[in-house]
Amino acid sequence: MSEGLYLVLSGPAGVGKDTVAKLLGGWISVSATTRPERPGDVEGETYFFHDRKTFERMIHEDELLEYAEYNGNYYGTPATPARLHYERGDTVIFVIEVVGAAKVKARFPDAVTVFLVPPSFEVLRARLEGRRTESAEEVEKRLEIARREIEIGRRDYDYVVVNDRLEDAVDEIKHIIESEKEKRHAVSDFE
Numbered sequence: 001m002s003e004g005l006y007l008v009l010s011g012p013a014g015v016g017k018d019t020v021a022k023l024l025g026g027w028i029s030v031s032a033t034t035r036p037e038r039p040g041d042v043e044g045e046t047y048f049f050h051d052r053k054t055f056e057r058m059i060h061e062d063e064l065l066e067y068a069e070y071n072g073n074y075y076g077t078p079a080t081p082a083r084l085h086y087e088r089g090d091t092v093i094f095v096i097e098v099v100g101a102a103k104v105k106a107r108f109p110d111a112v113t114v115f116l117v118p119p120s121f122e123v124l125r126a127r128l129e130g131r132r133t134e135s136a137e138e139v140e141k142r143l144e145i146a147r148r149e150i151e152i153g154r155r156d157y158d159y160v161v162v163n164d165r166l167e168d169a170v171d172e173i174k175h176i177i178e179s180e181k182e183k184r185h186a187v188s189d190f191e
Contacts, residue, residue: 026091115153
């Protein structure tokens with residue numbers, strides 16, 4: 001059976017990463033975390049929830065493709081489900097931030113990295129404010145982080161895709177996936 005494709009999808013908060021990922025048709029990796037469950041969270045869909053001791057065992061036993069600690073909680077990508085889907089020929093989609101993306105790319109150099117950007121900072125501000133989940137101060141912090149992340153995305157990612165019109169962004173990434181798969185298939189024909 002043919003190997004799949006690892007696709008890393010990153011971008012600033014509010015750019016629509018989760019929505020785009022759901023429309024791509026691949027298998028979306030579910031992260032593990034030590035943060036407490038919130039109302040509406042679903043084990044195995046939102047996150048895999050673990051206590052700190054279990055998560056640290058997973059780190060020690062190399063069960064995570066990448067992990068980081070944010071605000072006192074661990075977040076990471078379990079390796080086994082991603083590998084199984086990749087071996088089945090699936091497109092494995094990692095919706096992760098830039099630090100985790102760099103770790104996945106280091107571990108899997110053939111991973112395709114796509115950075116999703118808004119059409120402008122004004123649009124991003126409107127999207128963040130429209131969610132009504134953060135204070136004005138938190139929105140400003142997210143915008144400052146977005147500026148740094150976009151610099152990294154433009155410099156370090158294989159592709160940068162503007163999410164102005166959702167359908168266009170999804171189509172562009174689907175084209176990238178197909179193009180990368182064709183390129184790998186053509187190369188494997190000569191091996």
